Amino acid sequence: MPERTQEFGKYGARGIKGYEAVARRLDALAGFVVTPVTVRRGLLARLHYLTRTPHARAAARAAGLTVTDRTLKAWLDGRRNPSRKNLERVETAYRTVRRHNVARHLLGRLNREGRGTRVEIHPLNQSQVPRPRQRFVEFRALNIRRWDRIVAAWAADDAQALDDAWVDQIVDLGSQWGQYEYVTNVGFAA
Known part of the structure; x- marks a missing residue:
């Protein structure tokens, strides 16, 4: 061998x-979001994905996005912009949560x-x-x-x-x- x-x-x-x-x-x-996290549209898409339900918020926190709810609201409203470090955390948390959410469905399709x-x-x-x-x-x-x-x-x-x-x-x-x-x-x- x-x-x-x-x-x-x-x-x-x-x-x-x-x-x-x-x-x-x-x-x-x-099927990750294609728009980069550095563009407002990409950031909003990721934040909406990570904050739309309490379960998604908990998964995002577990994945490393540890900002307060007040900060998240300010980012969503456009009153503040996340730092480069927080943009990386948002991207990492988004990819981690998306992979976890898609894995079971993908496994069923691949195993057939x-x-x-x-x-x-x-x-x-x-x-x-x-x-x-x-x-x-x-x-x-x-x-x-x-x-x-x-x-x-x-x-x-x-x-x-x-x-x-x-x-x-x-x-x-x-x-x-x-x-x-x-x-x-x-x-x-x-």
């Missing part, structure tokens, strides 16, 4: 870790009652690697039936757990799974 890559990019290969590509795709499926979801793995880019050092790596497809660990690690924003969960799934590619530790893209729909 192949070991993990030790010196990725030494000869010019380019790509990202497979779990990072999966996290990006799950983020896209989660045990049928799973087809995942397309696009290999790393070797265009800059000298010809004798290139290895044959092709596009692969894999059906993942159990997304529980992957989605849980993504929702918790735990990179190490997400990496471990992703590697546990790509081992199903056989003895070549180590060639897909780094990829250019991972695609799936839910």
Whole structure:
């Protein structure tokens, strides 16, 4: 069985870790607010999401948004603007709460009652690697039936757990799974 890559990019290969590509795709499926938090519209969208119910407020506080209700009201009314540090806290709290809220729904769609979801793995880019050092790596497809660990690690924003969960799934590619530790893209729909 192949070991993990030790010196990725030494000869010019380019790509990202497979779990990072999966996290990006799950983020896209989660449907975050596109407008940046630094723009008033983006800030208001995030604040409304985080303050519309008592449960959302409690989740926002647990995620690190610890300003008073009076300050939140002033931000919503436009009487005051949050500092850069508070903008980062709003963004972090929003992403944390949104991931937590979407995770269960996304998990059901990806697992599809045990049928799973087809995942397309696009290999790393070797265009800059000298010809004798290139290895044959092709596009692969894999059906993942159990997304529980992957989605849980993504929702918790735990990179190490997400990496471990992703590697546990790509081992199903056989003895070549180590060639897909780094990829250019991972695609799936839910």
